Amino acid sequence: MKIAMVLCRTPDELPYDSRVLREAQALADAGHVVSIFIAVSGDEPQEYFVGKGIRVVAVPVRDIDGLSECNIFRGERLPVKTLSAKIRRYPANRLYRRRYIEESVRALIREDVEAVHCHDFHTLEIGVRAVSSRKAVLVYDSHEIFTETMAFIGLQGLLKKAFYIRQERRLIRHADRVITVGDGCGHFLAKRYQIPMPVIVENVSEFTPEDGRPREKIRAALEVNPQQKLLMYQGLLAPGRGVETVMEAVPLLPAEYVLAIVGFGPSEEVLRQLAGRLGIESRVRFVGRVPRESLLSYTRSADAGVMAIQKRCLNYYYALPNKIFECIAAGVPFAASDFPDMRRLALNEGMGVVFNPEEPESIAAAIKLLFSNPEDYRQKQAAIGSAATNRYNWHVVKQKLLDIYEQAGMNGRAC
CATH class of the missing domain: 3.40.50.2000 (Glycogen Phosphorylase B;)
Structure with missing residues (x-):
């Protein structure tokens, strides 16, 4: 299966996202063709490989003057130095985020993928739009409870929170499968959005015995x-x-x-x-x-x-x-x-x-x-x-991820 993972990260940040890299490698090792779509400032796309045969596509997103200095977490005007920070802080930077979404959707449509795997809420709209015109599987991998993060603490955050809950409720229903990191997050998402219990894929590490x-x-x-x-x-x-x-x-x-x-x-x-x-x-x-x-x-x-x-x-x-x-x-x-x-x-x-x-x-x-x-x-x-x-070993836990895509491959969107 041809799988596109969408991630709100830059090339400098990707090497430190162990969950994404572990999942991508597990799927690639199982015979899937995996590409990770991230973002990069500028006008020219970039492509390179990580791990064993995992292609990375850096989608270019051009800066917009006057829209790169805002910190919604504290309500302060502070320099935002990384592209992914600009995108993640989109309540104060909607035009910039809109450009990121449009460029990413176009890149995914050109790829003609069979599945889109969205890492966190920041990429879910991209996945929904990319699969809407084709028979492709949509997997939402929620690394956290987005609407209950520190971004929504304080008066400014509370005023925006209801809007983003509605957004996530609307978008999450398009996902064929929802994945999250633990039982607490899973039960919370299932109850709030009235969806089936997400598949729990814990952030476990490789178990490798070592001498002293x-x-x-x-x-x-x-x-x-x-x-x-x-x-x-x-x-x-x-x-x-x-x-x-x-x-x-x-x-x-x-x-x-x-x-x-x-x-x-x-x-x-x-x-x-x-x-x-x-x-x-x-x-x-x-x-x-x-x-x-x-x-x-x-x-x-x-x-x-x-x-x-x-x-x-x-x-x-x-x-x-x-x-x-x-x-x-x-x-x-x-x-x-x-x-x-x-x-x-x-x-x-x-x-x-x-x-x-x-x-x-x-x-x-x-x-x-x-x-x-x-x-x-x-x-x-x-x-x-x-x-x-x-139990808490990636060789065991990754099977839950592989089962989702194996079932998707057999049944199309009905995974």
């Missing part, structure tokens, strides 16, 4: 000795991710606990200053952005992962972060926010502990509990090893 040498090498580079407990946060450094609260928990832990922060983002300088105010500079390591192919090696070097995402919006509350699955793939127990999907993995499946992400004392207590009983810690490692091998 890379672990020891990374710990040595981070100046963490075998007697110390290495806690690791991985992800965006931004408000609502709870990194500040995790740092505030560090002084409440014994001196042998060290926190490594792997990632980048707008809050990095604020976090560095916070480390100074808390007097924990010697116990915090700012690692920066790590290449996708090296990320699991860093996760394996930790004794525990920490995910303290806060309930700034419903999308965060129902989140099932990639970082949990990276911990599972790496065999590392974790401490996470006490939200539905994270609680299920941590407690019901015995892989970690939970805490109140608003309280440093709760985070510190949960981390102490995680290490309080060596036998219990080993049991969590064993539960993670079993889950990584038998």
Whole structure:
């Protein structure tokens, strides 16, 4: 089957979107012809290949003077430096987004594809329009609950929210299949839009057993000795991710606990200053952005992962972060926010502990509990090893994605 994946990313951003690349490679390995359509500034299209035989088509979108400086998330006039940011912030930039949609639809129609796979709400209208004049399958891959994100917090966001709920309700009904990342998101979308339960394709990582040498090498580079407990946060450094609260928990832990922060983002300088105010500079390591192919090696070097995402919006509350699955793939127990999907993995499946992400004392207590009983810690490692091998493994999870397209190939649009 000839499949077009549509993604609101630029060539610089695509290498860091592990979900898209994993799905595209799985479909290509199964014999499908896969192209990823992204956006690029300028007048000339670009084509290149990633992975094993995955074609990338960069659709040119020309800048429009005066429409490239707006940040709808805060209602401020700020420079928007990337093309995909301009497109994603379309409530204040409708003309620019309209140009992106028109150019992308034309590119898809020229391709004469058999299926369009839309990644997130930003591309759903493109897919609906592209398949409307041909017998093609439309798959909507919702990476989040778009209308419950931080973009719709505050008065300006609330005024726009109802409009985009209506838009998503109208468009989602054209999808032959809806995919999402976790049970919480799936049940929410099914209830709000009165659609069948979406197929859950979790953001799991590849499970690749590894010896201890890379672990020891990374710990040595981070100046963490075998007697110390290495806690690791991985992800965006931004408000609502709870990194500040995790740092505030560090002084409440014994001196042998060290926190490594792997990632980048707008809050990095604020976090560095916070480390100074808390007097924990010697116990915090700012690692920066790590290449996708090296990320699991860093996760394996930790004794525990920490995910303290806060309930700034419903999308965060129902989140099932990639970082949990990276911990599972790496065999590392974790401490996470006490939200539905994270609680299920941590407690019901015995892989970690939970805490109140608003309280440093709760985070510190949960981390102490995680290490309080060596036998219990080993049991969590064993539960993670079993889950990584038998369930939360891309070789297992990808079959749900492949089944959608296998059924589509046999039955046409009735998938």
